[in-house]
Amino acid sequence: MTAEQTTANATANTPDTTAVPGQRARTPRVRGRLVVTFLAALTGCGALLALAMGSSEIALPEIIAATAGQGDSGTVFIVQQLRLPRVLAALAVGAALGASGLLLQGLLRNPMASPDVIGVTSGASLATVVAIGAAVPPLGLPVAAACGAGIATTLLQVINSRTSAAGSRLVLIGIGLHAAASAGVALTMARLPIGRLGAAEVWLAGSLHARNWVHVTAATIGLAVALPAAFWLLRRLAVLELGDDLAIGAGVPVRRTRAGLLAFSAVLAGIAVAVAGPIAFVALGAPHIARRIVGPTRAATLTAAVLIGAFLVLAADVIGQRLFAPTALAAGVVTAALGAPYLLWLLHRMGRR
Amino acid sequence: MTLARHLGVIALSSAALVATLVASVAIGSVPLPVGEVIDALLGARELESHLIVRDLRVPRTVAGVVAGVCLGVSGVLLQGATRNPLASPTLLGITAGAGFAVVVAVAVLHLPSDYAVWAAFAGGGAAFAVAMLLASSGRDGLSPVRLALSGAIVSVMLSSWTTALLMVNESTADEVRDWLAGSLAGRDASAAMPLLPVVVAGLLLAWVLARPLDALSLGDEAAIGLGQRPARVRLAAGVTALALAAVAVAVAGPIAFVGLIVPHIARGLVGSGHREVLATAVLLGPALLLAADVLGRVVARPAEVQAGVVTALIGAPVLVRIVMRRKVAL
Numbered sequence: 001m002t003a004e005q006t007t008a009n010a011t012a013n014t015p016d017t018t019a020v021p022g023q024r025a026r027t028p029r030v031r032g033r034l035v036v037t038f039l040a041a042l043t044g045c046g047a048l049l050a051l052a053m054g055s056s057e058i059a060l061p062e063i064i065a066a067t068a069g070q071g072d073s074g075t076v077f078i079v080q081q082l083r084l085p086r087v088l089a090a091l092a093v094g095a096a097l098g099a100s101g102l103l104l105q106g107l108l109r110n111p112m113a114s115p116d117v118i119g120v121t122s123g124a125s126l127a128t129v130v131a132i133g134a135a136v137p138p139l140g141l142p143v144a145a146a147c148g149a150g151i152a153t154t155l156l157q158v159i160n161s162r163t164s165a166a167g168s169r170l171v172l173i174g175i176g177l178h179a180a181a182s183a184g185v186a187l188t189m190a191r192l193p194i195g196r197l198g199a200a201e202v203w204l205a206g207s208l209h210a211r212n213w214v215h216v217t218a219a220t221i222g223l224a225v226a227l228p229a230a231f232w233l234l235r236r237l238a239v240l241e242l243g244d245d246l247a248i249g250a251g252v253p254v255r256r257t258r259a260g261l262l263a264f265s266a267v268l269a270g271i272a273v274a275v276a277g278p279i280a281f282v283a284l285g286a287p288h289i290a291r292r293i294v295g296p297t298r299a300a301t302l303t304a305a306v307l308i309g310a311f312l313v314l315a316a317d318v319i320g321q322r323l324f325a326p327t328a329l330a331a332g333v334v335t336a337a338l339g340a341p342y343l344l345w346l347l348h349r350m351g352r353r
Numbered sequence: 354m355t356l357a358r359h360l361g362v363i364a365l366s367s368a369a370l371v372a373t374l375v376a377s378v379a380i381g382s383v384p385l386p387v388g389e390v391i392d393a394l395l396g397a398r399e400l401e402s403h404l405i406v407r408d409l410r411v412p413r414t415v416a417g418v419v420a421g422v423c424l425g426v427s428g429v430l431l432q433g434a435t436r437n438p439l440a441s442p443t444l445l446g447i448t449a450g451a452g453f454a455v456v457v458a459v460a461v462l463h464l465p466s467d468y469a470v471w472a473a474f475a476g477g478g479a480a481f482a483v484a485m486l487l488a489s490s491g492r493d494g495l496s497p498v499r500l501a502l503s504g505a506i507v508s509v510m511l512s513s514w515t516t517a518l519l520m521v522n523e524s525t526a527d528e529v530r531d532w533l534a535g536s537l538a539g540r541d542a543s544a545a546m547p548l549l550p551v552v553v554a555g556l557l558l559a560w561v562l563a564r565p566l567d568a569l570s571l572g573d574e575a576a577i578g579l580g581q582r583p584a585r586v587r588l589a590a591g592v593t594a595l596a597l598a599a600v601a602v603a604v605a606g607p608i609a610f611v612g613l614i615v616p617h618i619a620r621g622l623v624g625s626g627h628r629e630v631l632a633t634a635v636l637l638g639p640a641l642l643l644a645a646d647v648l649g650r651v652v653a654r655p656a657e658v659q660a661g662v663v664t665a666l667i668g669a670p671v672l673v674r675i676v677m678r679r680k681v682a683l
Contacts, residue, residue: 117509162677169676172439172501172505172676173673173676173677175502175505175509175672176669176672176676179610179665179672180669183663183665184666186534187658187666191653205520324521329517329520330520333513333516334517336513336517337513337514339513340510344507347502347506348487
């Protein structure tokens, strides 16, 4: 199953999972469906365009034929071995980031909490660089990344519960964590043997360059497990957002739900980091945009966040390849350069409220 | 606090500084016998080891002292002026702003490196201003955590732009990259010399501002009652801190957290009087930076870790501790 199919399945699931207990007005649900359909179409078109663009322009009908293995062998090779895995990897990474961000923001009840701002991504980076240094095979990297992300998130959660750190304090602690983990990455890099240094450097830039089917397969397996879990957890998150007392009253196991949200947010961030390296701000932005157009947390919001994340990473990768051609920018650099001002604006708005 | 205690702290800090100075000259990624180091310092130039000491270790030690003094004093001034225990060149965006501006000046506009300090001053000032504006735009005004958060986010933005710039300009990236990580290696002592008047002026101004800052720490109204003008004192302290931080960035690159930690240690040792804190910070700043640099030379032998990386490793937990303390208001 490809990442696209996973997303498609997730979309197909939406009508069932929106059936939250209690009466819901009809309009938001219809709106949610419309938005999700539109986003799916947008992401699909984006994917096709990304397949068609590149150092050699290929017409759309040819692309579609080549995806199915028809046409001249050169085109089939370019499409099937070079462009398709890259596009699918971008979609998978974006989907994972969007979902991870939504879960984490819901869990920490903080709109600025996203894995890359509060040090979860750098925790995953640190674990992955250490794993690269220890010559762990490529398929082991997602596991290492997820572990690193999990450790960072757990640390934050422990600090969070101990200080009852409200909004900005938690983000600031996360920034400290991020600084420590980044320094750890630099320290590890200095000790890497020359042969592995190059691999680690390319990966740290947050690039989708030269992603192959191994990456796509690894990401798809991860998403196939983590995304359904995310949807399942989301129903409980919606109850959790009403406050702990109400949630306990509604029969939701608060602690276990928190732990689950934490774990799957870390797994999703880990998948993204392992495939593409640290890609900034998508996990922050995608859930925000999703909540803005769909409304408060429910299944359609998660679907929208997943689709928006996929679209953002894809767009960043295409922009990075084309903007300063022939110099290619890593997708992570594009999202960081464009996403950071968004974070500033967000802080500004938080202050106004 | 008694005078005896102050003198004791000063003596201990001086001892720490001397110890790190000696270590910085004697210890390196290449182990050298002590005798050869002493010979080199006395003027011998025959052996390769003499050249290592005279041309590499002594200049980087000088750079470390200059940067450390500047960062420590800059942190004391910023924390005093904003009455914010989190204020420091790093957390107010000054370091990242200065770093970004220097990369633009050197890597993009190809200005000679003499302009680095001006670029650092302008960039650091702009980032500082943005962070202050952003922090005070809120309904509940300037709170310590909010100011630090704005600064941190301005820093995140600027450092991601710096990374993007370096990727586009790959040819110039290498010369800047080491500097950007906050490395003292390969510093030319002569580059720091023209900046010495700025440093001395900054230190004198800081000394003059110490009493007004003491008054400010009692609150604005009390300070006005004591004959101070809070806005003017803040502006003077801010500009002085900015200039010192700019010098530090121009000399040693964007080194994180020294300006945050040193004032805290100094206050823990001598209390809250700004003169005493300044005198201690002047000694502890270079001691901390040199210690970080020496540590960076030995942890990854034969490779070196930049001093900025080590200070980040030490400083990040300190930041977390300060934020976790309930005393810091939201």
